[in-house]
Amino acid sequence: VVPEFRGSNWKGSVTSRSHSDIGDIQKISTRGSQATCSSCQSLFRGATTFERQLSVELNPGSTSVPPGGDLLHIRAVENNDTLHFLFCSQGAPALLLVHTNSSSSTVQVNWPLFSARNTSGSLKVVPESSVLYSTAVVFSRLLEYDDTNNTADPTSDFFPPYELQNFTWSRLNLSGPTALLCGTDATFTNGSLCLKLSVFDSEGRGLSPPHLLHTSNSSQMEVWLDGLLPRANRSRFLLELQAVGGAYPLSRVDTRRSIDDEFTPSIFKVSQWVSAPNGSSDVLGFVQWKPVAYRQTNPSLENATPCRHSDPRPQNGEVMAASSSLIRAFYPEPEPFGLNMSFGLSGDPFYNNTKYLSWTVLVGIGSPPVDSFSPLVIAIMAVGLGTPMILLLLGGLWVCVRKRAACSASSYQPIN
Amino acid sequence: MAGSEEQRSLLGDEDEPLPGGKTSRGPGRPLPAICDPNHLLHRVVVLLFMCFLGFGSYFCYDNPAALQTQVLQDLNLNTASFMQLYAWYSWPNVILCFFGGFMIDRVFGIRLGTIIFSLFVCVGQVIFAAGAWTNHFWLMELGRFVFGIGGESLAVAQNTYAVNWFKGKELNLVFGLQLSMARLGSTVNMNIMGWVYNKIAALVGGPGYTALGISLMIASATCLFSLICALVLAFFDKRAEKILHKEQGKTGEVIQLRDVKDFPFPLWLIFIICVGYYVAVFPFIGLGQVFFIEKFNFSPAEARAVNSIVYIISAPASPVLGFMVDKTGRNVVWVIIAVISTLASHMILAFTFWNPWIAMSLLGVSYSLLACALWPMVAFVVPEHQLGTAYGFMQSIQNLGLALIAMAAGAILDSRGYLVLEVFFCACICIALMAVVMLYFVDYLRGGDLNRSASARAKLQKEGTADAEIKRRRSKLTEGDLARLAPMSAFGLRNRYLSRLGAQLPDHCSTHLSSLAHRSVLK
Secondary structure (H helix, E strand, C coil): CCCCCCCCCCCCCCCCCCCCCCCCCCCCCCCCCEEEECCCCCCCCCCCCCCCEEEEEECCCCCCCCCCCCEEEEEEECCCCEEEEEEECCECCEEEEEEECCCCCEEEECHHHHHHCCCCCCEEEECHHHEEEEEEEEEEEEEEEECCCCCCCCCCCECCCEEHHHCEECCCEEECCEEEEEEECCCCCCCEEEEEEEECCCCEECCCCCCCEECCCEEEEEEEEECCCCCCCCEEEEEEEEEECCCCCEEEEEEEECCCCCCCCCCCEEEEEEECCCCCCCCCEEEEECCEEECCCCCCHHHEEEEEECCCEECCHHHHHHHEHHHHHHCCCCCCEEEEEEECCCCCCCHHHHCEEEEEEEEEECCCCCCCCCHHHHHHHHHHHHHHHHHHHHHHHHHHHHHHHHHHHHCCCCCC | CHHHHHHHHHHHHCCCCCCCCCCCCCCCCCCCHHHCCCCHHHHHHHHHHHHHHCHHHHHHHCHHHHCHHHHHHHCCCCHHHHHHHHHHHHHHHHHHHHHHHHHHHHHHCHHHHHHHHHHHHHHHHHHHHHHHHCCCHHHHHHHHHHHHHHHHHHHHHHHHHHHHHHCCCCHHHHHHHHHHHHHHHHHHHHHHHHHHHHHHHHHHCCCCHHHHHHHHHHHHHHHHHHHHHHHHHHHHHHHHHHHHCCCCCCCCCCCCHHHHHHCCHHHHHHHHHHHHHHCCCHHHHHHHHHHHHHHHCCCHHHHHHHHHHHHHHHHHHHHHHHHHHHHHECHHHHHHHHHHHHHHHHHHHHHCCCCHHHHHHHHHHHHHHHHHHHHHHHHHHCCHHHHHHHHHHHHHHHHHHHHHHHHHHHHHHHHHHHHHHHHHHHHHHHHHHHHHHHHHHHHHHHCCCCCCEHHHHHHHHHHHHHHHHHHHHHHHHCHHHHHHHCCCCHHHHHHHHCCCCCCCCCCCHHHHHHHHHCHHHHC
């Protein structure tokens, strides 16, 4: 499905500088402590721009460090609604977004049940009647295949997949409203898979490519695979994602063509995996990405590599719930859909080339943000087209005036 | 004087039937037709070599554009460094536009000059290929620099040869053929290099800088071929000189940099148009391939084809549009139309997903139209004796602009993407548009020739002819005085038109030129 490009839905763009850089992640929050990010000034007015008060809480309600992994809760409050971002490393990394229509809703966790990972309802957002919508994404598997013919067609020659629920995950490393999680499989000799979650208090753009546009209704997840020893020289990787979307599952991926590649050079597409009532254009929740990954730690055009996604397919809800404490605890009967992101096209360098791969995805509720022309582009076009027009008008006017002057000067004919 | 003689013979050329080979002078010569420098058949053989003389340099100039994805990937470059390959080509020509003609006339002579410039082209391309082969980017830049030293001057030498052999005979046809050959070189390059690379990659066991180096080395065979043509031409020319006792050809360029301070305001506006326009065309073609692949989902082969459409269209469109401009006059209006339609095509590429064949074809037509309308305007605003300097200066700053903008374009693409790049090109075109709008008014207020219709020009010329006859008769008396002025001859002009820009003067332009020649008399 390729919908028409809509150019003017959004007010403008700005790079948010409200968060510290990736480099200096420091542990500012330990168990139970709270860190509030001061809301930063938004440069844009208008109904689409929200500012949210963020409060970060690690392992809410737990008295000790949970042995199986951390649960991060970021509460994003606006005037009359609250967004709960929950990120959990017990089992496969999972991100849960819960939208409520109350500014005082909270998260309750029954820790023994939660860690046991066998009963639903051990994590609740109360009051339960305030919950409007929820969606969750699980990063479930990392697949590797040997692309001997360099076709980048992942159909055969798969190695046994890495199950992310079996990884050994680090503790969550918090820095303001961002959290870093790294994990390794038992079979890894070196290297790791890392996920970095960022939650935003206002509209803005990612600091590094692909510079995804985000709102306060979305969170950004950056996934990177660093230094892993591939099992073949010509290995390529796929990442399996599973998503749950409450009443309406995330059953379709829309790929939107955009003429604007200002923030992600040479990428003219944006894909969004949406949860929407059948045939409706109202989107309740989304997973959005640009089809590009980067092969080096400093992402830029020259180390960009395209990626493709498979069609979303229904998955077994029980298997998904078993893989993650968060899903098990919140959803009684999840109806997940899953898709594979495959990195690299035919002819692109293999993973072995740089041993690094990073990909960024946005998870949010409501309609996904839409890029529009930056003020720079509009200004250049306005000045560029306007000046010749003005010149033409002024010149025409001047010529007219001179002509008239010449006419009136010569209208006095000599009498003889 | 030599100059006016040529103009008259060019003028006379119109009335002659084109296959004017029946001029069998010197009866009793025992040479067979194909070896007789006087005979058409021999000239056709020479023409063949003349056409292929420039083929190599045109073929190799756009090698980077044809292999853009491969160059970027195999050498792990960003676009800014990739565009350095084009910038390094332009740098030597900032200077050489002034001295290329001088060196051919005074230092080397046409024969040695042509061989030397071909050698530069050939060696430059080999260095370029060797740089790719060994994965040394600086060596590739050096190669492009050396290639640039030869490339543009070789075009001047090629035209000088053409004039020397075909003056007063099939000259306009020959110029047309040479231009078509140049376009053919560019087009073949765009469409064949990807295929060559794939074959080589399959042969050496995978893509990589080795495959790239070998492909470029194969491309340098075309330069070697051109070098052989230069040697053969030198031989034929020497032989013809012996048999016919004729002089070695001269470009006839006289360039005096101190004339620059006397350039009138409209000429500066023309320079701005020239720079503003061409910097939005050539660097774009250099970067086009990946743009069509990424934005319009074209296959690499398709992308190369659509990228070369500008050149393909330019070959047949130039004579037609040249005829049109010449018959209607009003050059400024034509330039305005060309600039606006180029702006439109860039905006279509930037802001829509319309099939790029539309925009690129429009670009091809407007590019040819601009060449036909813009370059002859220079001759209207400067006196004849400054034409050489004016054209030299125009090409020089154009090369300067190309070098700078090529670098800027690469950097913009890396950091801001294609949309901003296209907007940047639109801005360049807008600058050209402002200059041409100003030129229109300035010319209007000065009552200049630039925007006069062809009939008005003819009328003026008619009035001037009588004076011209008198003047010319008088000039014969003072030939010594006039020799110092050494006006830019018609074929000297031609050399400038027929640069890489594809500004071809159409067949009937000789009449037009002759009116130019008398222009100083008209005013």
